[in-house]
């Protein structure tokens with residue numbers, strides 16, 4: 582266990598909540614203080630082996646989050662079925678629990694060397710809509726406790742170049758969950774939709790398509806269309822078409838804020854998958870406001886000229902008021918930066934005048 586136990590609650594974010602580590606149960610919908618009470622995992626949960634009825638999944642294009650790794654699961658209520666949709670986020674029955682655990686591999690070059698688990702986030706379907714909560718693991722990895730006001734956890738890992746890295750990892754506050762998951766008010770799941778789920782996964786007997794596997798388990802209300810009729814994102818760092826890889830990267834890393842109605846709606850920079858072509862992707866687009874967020878440059882994207890593109894400056898930045906995506910993540914994504922730089926450099930040059 583490499584993670585040293587140093588937990589600093591960020592009292593400044595919520596003075597009222599500072600006296601206790603965990604949130605008092607909110608409203609008439611109290612959730613257990615301990616993750617083990619949900620019965621999601623075998624044993625303590627330290628190995629993230631799901632309990633019976635908890636189905637693991639992966640997404641086609643992942644959200645970069647300060648070099649953490651993720652474990653994702655779905656638990657439907659007894660007899661519950663998912664309302665399938667080819668485009669929109671799927672419709673889940675009341676009682677569904679969506680689970681995402683954040684961990685740090687000891688060595689990014691070799692996952693078999695183990696990991697430290699940090700937090701397990703839940704999105705829970707209630708009668709009135711979805712709720713988002715998170716549980717912070719203790720250093721011994723025997724239990725996780727609910728935190729609503731965020732936390733800072735010291736983490737360590739060895740990076741792809743073999744260097745030891747450290748970070749005061751930020752657990753988001755419940756309010757921060759909503760910035761990304763609740764662009765239009767209510768909390769909503771983000772990746773539980775066909776284009777993110779239509780990919781291969783190994784459930785123990787070789788790679789099979791996740792949606793086909795879920796259909797076999799009887800998880801959908803209708804039979805999904807054949808694989809060839811399902812939309813899908815591509816792996817941003819694979820070998821496919823550059824434009825499709827960039828749109829897939831945007832969809833997972835930017836679109837939850839940058840869409841019509843999202844937290845960054847007013848910027849006019851809309852980066853959801855449906856946006857094709859330059860109009861909303863920022864080509865020769867001036868930002869609506871002056872300030873540090875412009876990096877003293879004029880346009881979000883100057884075709885052929887990544888160095889003079891605000892998008893590249895902001896994606897490369899680790900300065901809180903400038904960096905994109907916004908907090909709670911703190912580090913820039915080197916692979917994403919390289920992808921967007923390549924994409925802008927490959928555009929036919931245009932000085933936007």
Ligand code: HEC
Pocket residue numbers: 640642643644651653679680681702703704713714715752753754755757758759760761762769770771772773833834837906908909
């Ligand atoms: C910076 C934006 C951001 C913040 C903040 C954030 N999430 Fe998410 N979350 C995402 C994105 C994007 C996905 C889907 C992509 C993925 O799984 O990698 C996701 C996926 C999830 C999932 C899996 C189901 C789904 O929606 O696809 C859960 C559960 C979850 N988040 C819970 C939370 C909770 C609880 C919080 C607050 C403690 C939180 N998230 C904060 C962006 C965010």
Ligand code: HEC
Pocket residue numbers: 760761831834835836837838839844845848849850863866867868869870874881891892895896902905906907908
């Ligand atoms: C958690 C929400 C959030 C996420 C995720 C996010 N952004 Fe932003 N972004 C904003 C907000 C809010 C603004 C407007 C205020 C500002 O400029 O800081 C903005 C502004 C920008 C701007 C300036 C654009 C303009 O015309 O004003 C660029 C460029 C940008 N974002 C790029 C990105 C990219 C690329 C990603 C994904 C890699 C991303 N952002 C992810 C919230 C977000």
